[in-house]
Amino acid sequence: MGDVFISLVSPPQERREPVLWFIFRGRKILVMEEDNVPAIPSLNDIDELGLEPIRRQYLGTMCGQHCYAVEFPESSEAPKGMVFHGLRGLHGYLKESLYSIAIRAIHVIDWDRTHKFCSQCGEKTVSRSDMRAKECPRCGFISFPRISPAVIVLVKQKNKVLLARAQRFKEELYSVIAGFVEPGETLEEVVRREVKEEAGIDVKDIRYFGSQPWPFPDSLMIAFTAEYAGGEISVDGTEILDARWFEYDKLPHIPGKISIARELIDWFVSKQEKKKKH
Ligand SMILES: [Zn+2]
Structure with a gap:
């Protein structure tokens, strides 16, 4: 039995057991710090924290335990033994199943506030x-x-991968090509258009890889792989500063483990390593 989350809309009429509270202040989530291991507060009532929530939304149950998303005002101080922690930074520290509920929670809170x-x-x-x-x-x-679909695509050519440095990246890193879906486009069309726009090349053999909800603020990343089909690399120099083919064992600075971009790159590298062994 794995961790089973069931999404529900109507909160329970009555309950006795403690609830898992996914509490946000801005983009930060309240966690308990037990021996430096973050945990989601499990309490009977949110009032126990002595803070007044702005909004609350029922999310459903996790292994039978009710889960709520809550927003606190920006001025709220974390109660003793707890800390408001950036959601991205918790990836890999919080249990995977709870992290995915936290992602759902902030998305629902954002939606409640903006609608x-x-x-x-x-x-x-x-x-x-x-x-x-x-x-x-x-x-x-x-x-x-609101869920905004975006495609993300790893383009390969033999043992090389196409990576680009976008102007929007805070650090100097290279990643795979990504872009939002426009009204009326198929996902395959977005892949072809984005690679052409950002790197100036054509692709073929587009294959689905996987997906990842990315609530910063409301994207759903849909990942693909594709083969180089033709053309020379050219970039606009404003949105995309640089794009190059990188050999799998000579990669530049790439995104961190949290992203599906990194999952795509890791998949490509391990595939090439296996090929080399045989
Ligand atoms: Zn109306």
Whole structure:
């Protein structure tokens, strides 16, 4: 039996057991620090913390335990023995199953905060009890949590991989090509368009690799691999500063373990290493 999370919308009428509270202050989550191991607070009532939440959303159950997402005001101080921790920095420290609920929690909190009013007529919205949605009592418009699909693609050519340095990267690192889906595009079209726009080359043999929710703020990364099909590398010099073919064993500074970008690169490297052995 693994950790089973069941997504639910209607909170329990009554309960006796403690609840897992995914509490956010801005982009930071409140964790207990036990022997330097972060844990999600498990309490009967949020009032025990002595802090007044701005909003709360029921998320569902984790191995039968109820889970709530909560937002505290920016001015909140962490209670004794607890700390507000950056969500990204917790990856690898918090149990994987709890980390993925935390990602879900901040996404739901963000959505609750940004959809208080109908985007069609401006009326105050009400939450639906049968699905994660808000409905306008005046015009009936329904809004769901916004999820912005983006593709991310590793382009390969024999033992080389195409990596680019984007202007948006804070550090000087190289990564695979990524970009948002536009209305009306298939995912394969986005892959071809983004690689052409960012690196000036054509690709073929596009294959699905995997996906990752990325709530910074609301992306769903959909990863692919593709083969080089033709063209010379050229970059615009503004959005993309540099793009090159790198041999698998001579890689530059690449993204950290949290990202699916890194998963793609690691997959490529291990494939090449196996090939070399045989
Ligand atoms: Zn409306």
